[in-house]
Amino acid sequence: MLNKQIESLLNKQIKHEFEAGNWYLSMSSWADVNGFEGAARFFLEQSKEENFHGMKIFHFINNREGHAKAPSVTGPDTEFNSYRHLFERSLELEKENTRLIDDLVDAAREANDHATEQFLQWYVDEQVEEEELFRSILDKLNILGDKGPGLYMLDQELGQRTADLPGNGGETE
Numbered sequence: 382m383l384n385k386q387i388e389s390l391l392n393k394q395i396k397h398e399f400e401a402g403n404w405y406l407s408m409s410s411w412a413d414v415n416g417f418e419g420a421a422r423f424f425l426e427q428s429k430e431e432n433f434h435g436m437k438i439f440h441f442i443n444n445r446e447g448h449a450k451a452p453s454v455t456g457p458d459t460e461f462n463s464y465r466h467l468f469e470r471s472l473e474l475e476k477e478n479t480r481l482i483d484d485l486v487d488a489a490r491e492a493n494d495h496a497t498e499q500f501l502q503w504y505v506d507e508q509v510e511e512e513e514l515f516r517s518i519l520d521k522l523n524i525l526g527d528k529g530p531g532l533y534m535l536d537q538e539l540g541q542r543t544a545d546l547p548g549n550g551g552e553t554e
């Protein structure tokens with residue numbers, strides 16, 4: 382059984398995950414409108430992943446006799462300055478989410494809620510991967526350049542990535 386404080390923090394995290402999903406959806410649309418097919422697809426997959434992260438917490442709360450709340454989600458920006466800006470903003474979002482997950486782990490530990498702490502370990506690992514993903518894309522942008530054939534190549538490569546979701550051949554259970 383979840384204590385009320387942990388339940389409330391987990392519900393907040395559902396909201397953060399869906400908000401991240403909305404940011405990526407917005408980035409996908411901006412990329413599409415600006416002719417970047419690869420990034421449009423990439424961010425759509427990212428958006429699905431974040432919604433999945435939210436749903437995983439949603440089910441966890443109810444499975445532990447809590448009450449999961451469907452979140453009200455605030456609107457993300459719709460305009461971005463450049464292709465690079467999409468990935469800089471993404472890295473910021475992921476770093477912020479890492480801080481939130483770390484705070485949640487601390488709270489679970491303080492409450493001696495071992496099941497929640499264990500559950501959150503998946504998110505700790507996921508955040509390491511997510512930050513690394515966006516850092517590596519920014520590195521590639523630095524190497525290949527953010528216009529002309531270099532950018533086209535990178536965009537094509539990003540379009541190949543599929544979300545790490547059950548049934549997609551990813552590692553996620």
Ligand SMILES: [Fe+2]
Pocket residue numbers: 398401430431434478
């Ligand atoms: Fe996430």
Ligand SMILES: [Fe+2]
Pocket residue numbers: 401431475478511
């Ligand atoms: Fe993420």
